[in-house]
Amino acid sequence: MAEEAELDLLVDRAVPAADGVVELTLRAADGADLPAWKPGAHVDLELRPDLVRQYSLCGDPADRTRWRLGVLREPDGRGGSAFVHDELAEGTKVRARGPRNHFALADAPRHLFIAGGIGITPILPMLAAADAAGGDWRLVYGGRTRTSMAFLAELTDRYAERVEVRPQDETGPLDLDGLLGGLEPGTLVYCCGPEPLLTAVEERAPAGQLHVERFAPRSVGEPVRADGFEVELARSGLTLTVLPDRSILHTVEDAGISVLSSCQEGTCGTCETGVLGGRPDHRDSLLTAEERAAGDTMFICVSRCWSPRLVLDL
Template identity: 55%
Template sequence: MPRLTTVALVAGAALLVRRAVRSRMSTAPLWPMPALDTPVSGYGRGSTVPRKVLVTGRTTPAEGVVELRLEGAGLPAWQPGAHVDLVLPSGLVRQYSLCGDPAATDTYTVATRLIEDGRGGSREVHEQLHEGVEIEIRGPRNRFPLVGSPAYVFVAGGIGITPVLPMLRAAEAAGADWRLVYCGRSRATMPYLAEVERLGGERVTVVAEDESGFPDLEFLGRLPAETAVYCCGPDGLMDAVGAAMPEGRAPRLERFTAAATTGGTAFEVELRRSGRTLTVAADQSLLSAVREELPGITYSCQQGFCGTCQQRVLEGEIDHRDELLTDEERDDSMLICVSRCAGKRLVLDL
């Protein structure tokens, strides 16, 4: 990374320290936010009832990225960090962060990058969702909520800017100290780059790989303890952010994909209502094993995001690997597409 970029990052960290000393770093929320343990629309599991929306706008905010404006009546309120499920015309369900204005009660905005070697969802969005097309959505849900804090550091990689963008606007409106490190392959591939630079000025550090290489994140280890750190982007970037944090502190992360569905040890699963018992191999997902016995079982995303495959657990310890269920739901249910058994045996209400 060029020296000037590194100096700017260090200077930004020092500025946060100086302001922290002046303000005593009050941790009271700076704008109305529901308590994180309060069931409010837009937090946790959210609504699973499908709603019809119409694609009323389509733009290209960066190379390979499509932004859609979705309009519908009575859309649920949401807070920065929330996402919605898009039920695509083929029946695929994919999750996209809301990146518009939470105050717009009849409009949602999402953006997605085309993944050439993906599983087809992004290609379907790019090729089939045009103005005038009606689709269903579910949600919003939020497992990446913006907590009240006097200071923030945001790190975004490429399309990972989408959940971060409403956070920047909220932090700016609240008068909080904030900085953004925005990474991407090139400036042309980084959506909303002009907006975030206009919003943040010198508080925004742009790290385009074709110009600057990779970001220097060592400054994260010198931030005041009260500074909230948020990151969304590729796994490598999120791992680097976590490694740069001081010992005992962790950033708040939003992942594009769930944890690996395989790995660990084999375990036994009893399907109580079906009267069947099966073995899930270490290199096999629980969903795959169950489908061999019950081929009609419903599922969709296979990444722990949509909730279609949620099943009630009667006995056993669960290794939760999803990005959807609330803590309460995790007490007695699991998403069998990604989650596994933490012991040797599970009993499902199937």
């Protein structure tokens, strides 16, 4: 896969965006332009050498001087969001890698955007792009309360009647049956938010019309194969045995082959690897059904193998 930019950033601004949400604005420490990106992209922030997290870019892709992120404090999280809220003040330096995009906005006659809570962040630049193109679109934005919903005033001021605000304490749960039951052909649905929302939308949206982005891995059950298998590294000339209790990623790294990786749970996309032979057992939270069926790429931090051998572009 293509090399990604690694750069030092400075926190230009850190302000509250909602209850429990901080809005970060980052710029290059050397003042240079930041890498280009498109709606749906995210970046890795290396908060400490042992603490790397992914956050969606939610600013203006045309502004190469700054990146904007929105980060929810997760009280039961693994420490990343707490570090962002407590340690990243104005002037703080932070290492970043990316951008990366597995949630790109595709052209369509109509778009329906569904956001839950902090899931609004990757969708914000999508709305701007759809609106600038004169597209037919609407956003349904749900949250616990109005005060917990980030960027709410920005959305309602800019887009008015195209945005439906649905705080759960005022309007109850989102009416997904009503939203998705009579979806017009050609409408693409983009959804980001907590896992219960994503699962419910996946159960209702027509096949081929839905794009989702997860912040946490989905449940995928047990691997197809309980035993080990072989991986042939086509460019390195190595054939390795992947044991049942080891990932492909760790097996490859143990053999001295360097592979970029980050989340190690199948959500960030950093370790995407081309498949030249064999059938992957996809266990990530990124690929669509069509991409899984094609079988020409996989995320080796979590995915495994149906066949006795895989041939990888490594």
